[in-house]
Amino acid sequence: MEFQGQSIRMTMEDGLARVTLCQADRGNPIDATLGAELLELSGILMTSPGVRAVLLMAEGRFFSVGGDLNSFKDRIDELPRLVLDWTSDFHTALSRLRRMDAPVVCAVEGGVAGGAVSMMAFADVIHAADSVRFTAAFPAIGFCADSGTTVSLSERMGIARARRFILCNETITAAEAQAAGLVDHLHPVAEVRAAAEATARRLAQGPTRAYGMIKRCFSGALGRSLDEQLELEAVSLSRAAGFADAREGITAFVQKRKADFTGS
Amino acid sequence: MEFQGQSIRMTMEDGLARVTLCQADRGNPIDATLGAELLELSGILMTSPGVRAVLLMAEGRFFSVGGDLNSFKDRIDELPRLVLDWTSDFHTALSRLRRMDAPVVCAVEGGVAGGAVSMMAFADVIHAADSVRFTAAFPAIGFCADSGTTVSLSERMGIARARRFILCNETITAAEAQAAGLVDHLHPVAEVRAAAEATARRLAQGPTRAYGMIKRCFSGALGRSLDEQLELEAVSLSRAAGFADAREGITAFVQKRKADFTGS
Amino acid sequence: MEFQGQSIRMTMEDGLARVTLCQADRGNPIDATLGAELLELSGILMTSPGVRAVLLMAEGRFFSVGGDLNSFKDRIDELPRLVLDWTSDFHTALSRLRRMDAPVVCAVEGGVAGGAVSMMAFADVIHAADSVRFTAAFPAIGFCADSGTTVSLSERMGIARARRFILCNETITAAEAQAAGLVDHLHPVAEVRAAAEATARRLAQGPTRAYGMIKRCFSGALGRSLDEQLELEAVSLSRAAGFADAREGITAFVQKRKADFTGS
Incomplete structure (x- = not known):
């Protein structure tokens, strides 16, 4: 590309x-x-x-x-x-x-x-x-x-x-x-x-989709009410927790090795 | 006055x-x-x-x-x-x-x-x-x-x-x-x-009306969505670009002289 | 407790x-x-x-x-x-x-x-x-x-x-x-x-209810319009001015002594 x-x-x-x-x-x-x-x-x-x-x-x-x-x-x-x-x-x-x-x-x-x-x-x-x-x-x-x-x-x-x-x-x-x-x-x-x-x-070796959620949650973070922002974070993390990179990240942590993220 | x-x-x-x-x-x-x-x-x-x-x-x-x-x-x-x-x-x-x-x-x-x-x-x-x-x-x-x-x-x-x-x-x-x-x-x-x-x-020698738009665009800038703020800036600049001071500013730049703004 | x-x-x-x-x-x-x-x-x-x-x-x-x-x-x-x-x-x-x-x-x-x-x-x-x-x-x-x-x-x-x-x-x-x-x-x-x-x-010796209003007014302060925020402050202060702690604070100031707030 x-x-x-x-x-x-x-x-x-x-x-x-x-x-x-x-x-x-x-x-x-x-x-x-x-x-x-x-x-x-x-x-x-x-x-x-x-x-x-x-x-x-x-x-x-x-x-x-x-x-x-x-x-x-x-x-x-x-x-x-x-x-x-x-x-x-x-x-x-x-x-x-x-x-x-x-x-x-x-x-x-x-x-x-x-x-x-x-x-x-x-x-x-x-x-x-x-x-x-x-x-x-x-x-x-x-x-x-x-x-x-x-x-x-x-x-x-x-x-x-x-x-x-x-x-x-x-x-x-x-x-x-x-x-x-x-x-x-x-x-x-x-x-x-x-x-x-x-x-x-x-x-470029990080959890790309979680990065995207971080970027989007910070965008306008001071413009929404605290409770709306808290729930935006919760729903975002709930989704991120189901991504392959979260599974790899947690597994790597438990196995005391570096995570090998794929951005998926 | x-x-x-x-x-x-x-x-x-x-x-x-x-x-x-x-x-x-x-x-x-x-x-x-x-x-x-x-x-x-x-x-x-x-x-x-x-x-x-x-x-x-x-x-x-x-x-x-x-x-x-x-x-x-x-x-x-x-x-x-x-x-x-x-x-x-x-x-x-x-x-x-x-x-x-x-x-x-x-x-x-x-x-x-x-x-x-x-x-x-x-x-x-x-x-x-x-x-x-x-x-x-x-x-x-x-x-x-x-x-x-x-x-x-x-x-x-x-x-x-x-x-x-x-x-x-x-x-x-x-x-x-x-x-x-x-x-x-x-x-x-x-x-x-x-x-x-x-x-x-x-x-006091600047482009007064553009200053006003700058002041108003910054007011609440973190409270609106990014896209709303981008469009507010675009519409403001579109108007400012039609003011006499913008014409003078661009002309002065091209002529390599100091702009003589009138606040209009 | x-x-x-x-x-x-x-x-x-x-x-x-x-x-x-x-x-x-x-x-x-x-x-x-x-x-x-x-x-x-x-x-x-x-x-x-x-x-x-x-x-x-x-x-x-x-x-x-x-x-x-x-x-x-x-x-x-x-x-x-x-x-x-x-x-x-x-x-x-x-x-x-x-x-x-x-x-x-x-x-x-x-x-x-x-x-x-x-x-x-x-x-x-x-x-x-x-x-x-x-x-x-x-x-x-x-x-x-x-x-x-x-x-x-x-x-x-x-x-x-x-x-x-x-x-x-x-x-x-x-x-x-x-x-x-x-x-x-x-x-x-x-x-x-x-x-x-x-x-x-x-x-803990301060005007507790006024503190609460200060906390709540600052929460989301950059997310609301200036005028909405100004009026939120005005209405909050109008209420705070009726609290016992405001009466004590003003009286103590006039009497040149330390205020004895009760949080009420």
């Missing part, structure tokens, strides 16, 4: 889907092409049983510059409609990546701006270079934030810190981003890829 | 509304007068197109001591009804300040207690003196927390940290408050006002 | 309910017995007016090892149904402890794993030994998280940090747990009990 688009490439190996933003010369912008390709790819990843983990990375100097502003200027009168078109694809893709079973690990070796900060922030684990900077960008062109920014950044930084980052159009260093919770682990740039690979490979 | 109340004063200049708590001799208490005046003022600020940013500050030794306890003792049997009267004004004012387009910056030069901690915490950016202390106060008089405390403090500190602050009636230093997220920036007391002014002036 | 179960013991003194996990030889596991006994106990604590604070602690080397995995292996085919049975008791107990008036303080002297991390995290104030470690555990046996983990840990660590802790099956030190917000105060192990006792005794 492979995917080769104009803006994204995906290869599969041992249950690990490596997704690479591959328009380095343009700074890996978020545009209509990326949205359409990511939507197609998210559908493939969500429905292919062999996908156990996703590693999201980017080629070139920037992880992603965010929206493709140069393409905006020629169609400025059409923007209100175009925004609805673009977000229809891109937002749906982000929602499916968040909901699918496989965890998403992100390797950030270059700068990130605008909607790409949110695309990154939706990842379950983020390894970033200690040299990168993160820029809000939206209000610099009179835009409010899309790309799920108000959810992904609030989940990572808290609502008030995320709001300040966007309103003040802040640019923050990797260390500031880590302190605020925007990224998880920092490394010298040359070591980011290997560290993210290691995390992704480890997760 | 000006406003001169008994407890609050407001002056406008270059799109910046300077709101000053002006009952220094009483410690700027939150009472019926402040509630009524802040409600009137919030209506003025919300509906006057020229308002691009709000700077909230206070005269005297205390930013605000919170509720006016001395006034409580003479009407102790009426308190259940009075609380409903007071909160009707004050809570509505806080909700409108949070929802209006203009960002709110707060300059905190003196101590803050009770409901005033929440009034401050609703600000989008808070500059505070490194000498101030913040006191929960409510349970000291057998009260639970009003003034939006459970929202504004949870957005800034997280739910558990905010709950502990209130339940344990904590008094925390400026450094502790900053570490917990309750305030954003610390300064020597003599420099607070200028720093807050600088932030407010910068925001 | 006392309670002596197989897995939990409770004694009352001066309004303080001391709840002790007392199966040290088994590592204080969460099993059907603990669930049933904690449910019964939560009902007692919630409906006994004299309960002013709860101190939760554990005997032995572990605070709790979490689910009783050894009991899982013999009934592996029944697990989906058993999970529903167990959570019915345990989850309801956790919900009632969160909703009741009396604040809960937790003393953590030994390691904590799985669902016990969440049981601990629901406490309003957590004192822990600087030597303890906290382990997610769930995915190690192919399980997703129950025990309210997605709420209690999200309230303390934020959604993204909590999700990473669980997905990656992290084991974190006491210092890491405190930095992430999972526990409140660290002490040498020999001093944990006394510190937690002091906090619990102080809370």
